[in-house]
Structures are given as structure tokens and as C-alpha cells.
Amino acid sequence: MNLKSLILYAASAVVPALALAAPPSTATSAAPGKPAEGTFHRVELKGATGQALPYTIEVPMGWEARQVSGFPGLWIGPADAKPPEDPRLIWVRGSLVNLTEPDKVAANIRANDAADPKWSAPRVEVKEAGGVRGVLVQMEAGEGDKARSSLTFKLPLEKVSVDIVASAPKAEFPKHLPLYERILLSARPAAAAAK
Numbered sequence: 001m002n003l004k005s006l007i008l009y010a011a012s013a014v015v016p017a018l019a020l021a022a023p024p025s026t027a028t029s030a031a032p033g034k035p036a037e038g039t040f041h042r043v044e045l046k047g048a049t050g051q052a053l054p055y056t057i058e059v060p061m062g063w064e065a066r067q068v069s070g071f072p073g074l075w076i077g078p079a080d081a082k083p084p085e086d087p088r089l090i091w092v093r094g095s096l097v098n099l100t101e102p103d104k105v106a107a108n109i110r111a112n113d114a115a116d117p118k119w120s121a122p123r124v125e126v127k128e129a130g131g132v133r134g135v136l137v138q139m140e141a142g143e144g145d146k147a148r149s150s151l152t153f154k155l156p157l158e159k160v161s162v163d164i165v166a167s168a169p170k171a172e173f174p175k176h177l178p179l180y181e182r183i184l185l186s187a188r189p190a191a192a193a194a195k
Contacts, residue, residue, distance in 0.1 A: 040182075044190055045074070045092060045162075053162060055129075055155055058186035059090065087168035087176050090183055095163045099156035102126045102133045109137060129155060130188035140170060149173035153184040 039061045045053040057076075065076045071083040073093035081088040099105055106124045113121040123138035134155040142148050150167035164187060166180035 040186070042186070042188075043076075054157065054190050055162060055164075055187050056190050057090075057164060057183060057188075059183055085167075087166075087172055089166075090180075091163075091165040091167070093163050093165065094157070095154060095161045097154060097161050098159050099134060099154055099161045100159075102135050102154075102156075105154070106135050109135070123151075127153070127185065129153070129185065132156065132189055134161075134187075136184070142170075145169075147171075151177070151180045151184060153187055155187060 040058040041061055042056050042058045043065070044056045059076055062079075063077055064079055065074055067073075068075055068083050073091050075081075075083045075089050075091055077086065077089035083089060083091070097105060103126055106126050109121050109124050113119070113124075119139060119141040121137055121139050123136070125136045127134055127136045132155060134153055137152045137154065138149065139152070140147065140149045147170035148167055149170045150165055152163050152165045154161045154163050156162075164184050166176065166184065168176045
């Protein structure tokens with residue numbers, strides 16, 4: 001199975017029974033152009049059994065996490081945002097991609113992009129999140145009113161990975177991008193964020 005197949009397959013692979021718990025945190029002021037809530041707070045991702053995933057992210061105040069029947073993974077966003085296509089949602093899911101060597105994963109994504117005209121990855125970067133190296137990928141797929149863009153931050157989780165994903169219709173994506181980057185790149189290892 002090539003990397004493209006794994007990426008497409010990863011859309012249906014999930015970290016089982018994700019839930020979210022918000023530990024006490026200090027809110028920070030949002031930059032101009034951020035949501036009306038105005039502040040962000042750090043939340044810890046946890047499994048339904050209480051087992052913590054090793055990452056936290058910052059989301060706007062007032063956003064909630066929930067699982068939705070028929071849509072795997074964890075959805076984080078405003079209470080009225082409905083999965084899967086609402087651009088205000090952040091999706092946390094499991095992925096089968098092994099991120100032991102993020103530079104190789106990034107190179108494979110670029111190679112698969114060049115070989116398949118049905119989708120593109122105009123942005124593929126190895127990024128560090130609190131000392132952990134992951135891969136930030138912007139992907140575009142579909143045509144016309146079905147065209148969508150997504151931004152995914154892939155972070156290691158043992159021999160697989162956790163994806164934090166934001167997605168919007170291609171025409172709307174640029175206006176959401178600053179908030180998407182703010183949230184996805186806020187990811188930190190849970191132990192580091194607790195200090």
C-alpha cells in the first residue's frame with residue numbers, strides 16, 4: 001500500500017473512542033481577526049476510558065468537543081457546528097501513517113502528489129510542536145463546488161499518528177487559514193503543556 005492509499009485510508013481510521021477533557025489553563029488574547037470569543041484555552045485530548053493522548057491544543061473559548069454518531073473521531077468547534085463539512089470544526093482522528101521519520105513522510109506525500117492529478121498537496125512541511133516533529137500538509141481535492149482544501153497536522157503516536165484536521169470549501173479556505181494554523185500549530189506534548 002503506497003502513502004497516498006494510506007492517507008486516503010487514514011480518513012476512515014480513528015483513534016478509538018476519543019473524548020476531551022479541559023484542564024485548568026490560562027486564556028490568552030486572540031490576535032485581530034480571530035473568533036469573536038476573543039480568547040483561547042488549552043485542552044487535553046483523552047480517550048473515553050480516561051487514557052490521555054499525548055497532545056493538547058488551544059481552541060477558542062466556548063468551543064466544545066464531541067463525538068457524533070456516524071462520524072468517527074473527535075469533533076471540536078462551536079456547539080452549532082455540524083460534522084463533517086462545517087468549516088468551523090477541527091477533527092481529531094487516528095492515522096496509520098508511521099511518523100518515526102517525518103522527513104520521509106513529507107517526501108512521500110510530495111512524490112505521490114506529483115504522480116496523481118486528482119489531488120494536490122501545495123504545502124508539505126515538517127514542523128516542530130513542543131519538541132515533537134510532525135508533518136503539516138495542505139491538501140486540495142475535488143472540482144467545482146465540491147472542491148475542498150484541508151490543513152492537517154500529523155503528529156506521532158507510537159507506530160501510527162494522530163491527525164488534527166481543519167477543512168473548508170476551497171473558495172473559503174484562505175479566510176479560515178489563520179485560525180486553522182493558530183489551532184493546529186498550538187499542539188504540544190501533554191507533559192510539556194502541563195509545566
